[in-house]
Amino acid sequence: MKSKYMWNLIENNNKEIEKLVDKHKFSTVMATILANRNIVMDEDINRFLYANRDSFYDPFLMKDMDKGIRRILEAIDKGEKITIYGDYDVDGITSTSILYMYLRENLVNVDYYIPNRLEEGYGVNNEAINKIGEDGANLIITVDTGITAVEQVEYAKTLGIDIIITDHHECQEIIPDALAVIDPKREDCNYPFDMLAGVGVTFKLIHGLSIKLKNTDIIWKYLDIVAVGTVADIVPLVDENRIITKLAFETMKDTWNIGLKALLKVSGNKKEDKITASIIGFRVAPRLNAAGRLGDAKRGIELFTTSDKDRAAYIAESLNDENIKRQELEKSIFDEAITIIENTIDVDNTKVIVVAGNNWHHGVIGIVASRITEKYYRPTIILAIEDSVASGSARSVEGFSIFDAIHSAKDILNKFGGHEMAAGLSLDETLVPVLRDRVNLYANQYMDDNTLTPKITVDMEIGLNDINIPLIEEIIELEPYGVGNPEPKFICKGKVNDVRKIGKESNHLKMKIDYNKYYLDSIGFGMADYYDYIDIQRDISLLGTLNINEWNGIKKPQIMMKDLDINNEYIKTIDDYYYKYTHIKKNNYDNESITYLIKENVIPTRKEFENIYRAFLLLEKQKKEEIIVVKLLSMLKYHDANKLLSVLICLDVFVELNLLEYNISNYKLTFKLNKGHKVQLDESLLYSKIS
Helix, strand or coil: CCCCCEEEECCCCHHHHHHHHHHHCCCHHHHHHHHHCCCCCHHHHHHHHCCCHHHCCCHHHCCCHHHHHHHHHHHHHHCCEEEEECCCCHHHHHHHHHHHHHHHHCCCCEEEECCCCCCCCCCCCHHHHHHHHHCCEEEEEEECCCCCCHHHHHHHHHCCCEEEEECCCCCCCCCCCCCEEECCCCCCCCCCCCCCCHHHHHHHHHHHHHHHHCCHHHCHHHHHHHHHHHHHCCCCCCHHHHHHHHHHHHHHHHCCCHHHHHHHHHCCCCCCCCCCHHHHHHHHHHHHHHHHHHCCCHHHHHHHHCCCHHHHHHHHHHHHHHHHHHHHHHHHHHHHHHHHHHHHCCHHHCCCEEEEEECCCCCCHHHHHHHHHHHHCCCEEEEEEECCEEEEEEECCCCCCHHHHHHCCHHHEEEEEECCCEEEEEEEHHHHHHHHHHHHHHHHHHCCCCCCCCEEEECEECCHHHCCHHHHHHHHHHCCCECCECCCCEEEEEEEEEEEEECCCCCEEEEEEEECCEEEEEEECCCHHHHHHCCCCCEEEEEEEEEEEEECCEEEEEEEEEEEECCCHHHHHHHHHHHHHHHHHHCCCCHHHHHHHHHCCCCCCHHHHHHHHHHHHHHHHCCCCEEEHHHHHHHCCCCCCCHHHHHHHHHHHHHHCCCEEEEEECCEEEEEECCCCCCCHHHCHHHHHHC
């Protein structure tokens, strides 16, 4: 069985590692991880490991921040109404919530507007601007949206409405002529960090306002909400994104925000649980996202902004129920999409999967795109067709910009936007085949040969005897992990001392690994399919992360396996002997072959014939019709790879005597016993030749 991933071991910079060990007294492992992430300068180390509120950059370094804040302060002084125009995903909901709460806390006349995902779609639209103007607003502040709203900004001007855009998406050729356009991805923006989520940009706006209003001390509580949007939008958890999440996760367990507290509770999170990016990304975010996917995203904003505990609990429960419905709907569309792919697309020869379906729910196709990308490890575009228009979401794999691929077909699109790993788009239904051809043409030109092979980046190889509690506690200082700051991964080698399947459905793997009598437990969730390929007392390479297993007050280090390499020397030697046997068989057991078999001491005895046949009887009794070759040798207590020759000789004698049929493919032996008649070994010509 092959490893599921390509293992990319980082080439370590030994000089930098030695400097970090000498100067900062880090362990070699910790120094290696930091060097691998290019965190070697004192300032970078301090920002990464010892982040605090003073670590944030000056918000006024961002292009147009000063212009935007001047206009907001003017609106506050004049008592003008301000409307926040947000988006319906988690990033948009959290962005809207924190700006709304901060302005309201400063007694500003403020409202918010979230477009209906199903009726209005993504982005700013003229009808919404009309409504906002009719409701008395003179100033619109967009959050997590607006960078493509060129036409809409011009329309707002005709109504006498100023627009300040805050966004984090990729800029296109023309930037809207708004009063201020605050987006760190602008080419003319010199802000030190351009990978903030939309909520991160919104927080910088609040930070700038608080400096001018001299109330900076009140803004830090919002980091709890900022962290939710940051993690949910899958931006790299480095630089300011890391500072946001690191500080927020320290306080979020007992968060001040009753809505977030209620959401954590319905997500199954206990007060004592450590907050991680995984908890936010896989528990909290999907429930919050359900607000905008299937219903009204305003419920998410009300959840964060309400001061009524009962109302917060009610909204959180409703979002939980909505998330269950979302999961059911998502599964239905996913299954339908898979059927289309399997029946109409040659996946092996397709680099970008494009699938369209009638009346698929727009609220979940982004998640379906993510799942299909994960299943086939290919960039995927999922489109829902309604009223002759195909609109949907795209997701990508590391190393390929789906935004650039879609941009290459911009002339056939009605609308598009996004970034390297995710995008949204719409086009006429008839042009879907053209889109498929165009994005695959782009991929054929710009996609590297290894892009479509799943990869795991490995920090270093580490000895089992170097793994201990103090080392793991040192590594924990690198949390929170996420995109851009992955949990450190290591290659460990040793002998398999024990292996078994665990879990209610026996779908997990547990091994005890031995290196010079130093034993370490390893757990692999969902990795039970490796079990039959693993032989006790054989060398094995594990790829995994390190953690501490605490049980009854006792702490032990353990490896959390992500992948295994069982194609070790023993397996390769078995391959060699199988190849040799095929030649022996092809040469019809000539004298040279018999001499070789005698030299290898693998001519089976009568007792061995009996034991091997009984082994197959036992397998049949256990209702097994196949077995991995390694397991068969282990079952027969054969520890030398050359004993495969003994087994194969016996099997061919049994075939000649019509006792069984067998086939070997990819290390797996399948067989069928033919019982009901007695035979003598001497009746076999092959047996007579070798005996």
